[in-house]
Amino acid sequence: MSTVSNTSHFNAIQQEVAEMLGFSLKDLESKTLRAERLRNAISNKKVIVLLDDVWDEFDLNVFGFPLTKSDVVEYCCKIMYTSRNKDLWLGKRTITKKEIGLDLLSCEETFNLFKRKVDLQYDDIDFHWKNEKARKIVEECGRLPLALGVVGGALIEKDKHVWENMFYQLRNQGRDQHKKKDKQGLGNKLSLFK
Structure with missing residues (x-):
């Protein structure tokens, strides 16, 4: 892969x-x-x-x-x-294409995945603050597991200022192609050429 x-x-x-x-x-x-x-x-x-x-x-x-x-x-x-673009390789006569639509994770599944990734524990001195910031970070990641994994991995055992900086970067980044296509109603797609 x-x-x-x-x-x-x-x-x-x-x-x-x-x-x-x-x-x-x-x-x-x-x-x-x-x-x-x-x-x-x-x-x-x-x-x-x-x-x-x-x-x-x-x-x-x-x-x-x-x-x-x-x-x-x-x-x-x-x-x-x-x-995330369902229009790839359309109209190619030599290609047989089968699409399998995949839904995004639910909000709760996304949040739980992120909390597991960052190993957010209730006994963490900053638990309540991090828990609230985690919800905002999850929202900025667009409920995408790969993004959650990368961002979460970068925040494991990090202080509040690192979390705040990560949220700031995510919130202020330029909107990429994926986000634009999502707003046009295109979802995740898994395709198979036969």
């Missing part, structure tokens, strides 16, 4: 997949050669590639992920990806 995100580092993604298949692409700089080597490795195996947090569509075949069988490629790989 590779995380794609909004700043796609395709060399790193290709390398992660290659390592899972038992080889390396570190010695290759050429985009074409990297894709060819990856495609050749996949050509005699049944492979499912998991791509997490895909923001934008890209040509999977160009990066070495064969989606159709050919004279050269005996097997094509399946791609499973998560995205």
Whole structure:
């Protein structure tokens, strides 16, 4: 599984997949050669590639992920990806796409996940203050488990000023693509190319 995100580092993604298949692409700089080597490795195996947090569509075949069988490629790989954009790879005739909608965590599930992540204990001297700040931080994280995990991990055993700074940063950050798309009514999607 590779995380794609909004700043796609395709060399790193290709390398992660290659390592899972038992080889390396570190010695290759050429985009074409990297894709060819990856495609050749996949050509005699049944492979499912998991791509997490895909923001934008890209040509999977160009990066070495064969989606159709050919004279050269005996097997094509399946791609499973998560995205908040349900319009990725629409209208591609060579792709069969199945969407599985995923709901966001409930407010209570989100809050409990965050409290577990930061190990918020009732006997903490700042419990009541942190508990209230945690609710605000959870709201700013948009009920997204990955964001909650990252932010929560950064706040484990930290003082109040660190929590306050984290909340300030979250509240004042520029609105990213994900938040804009959510406001347009797009939810989390898990998609599978067959």
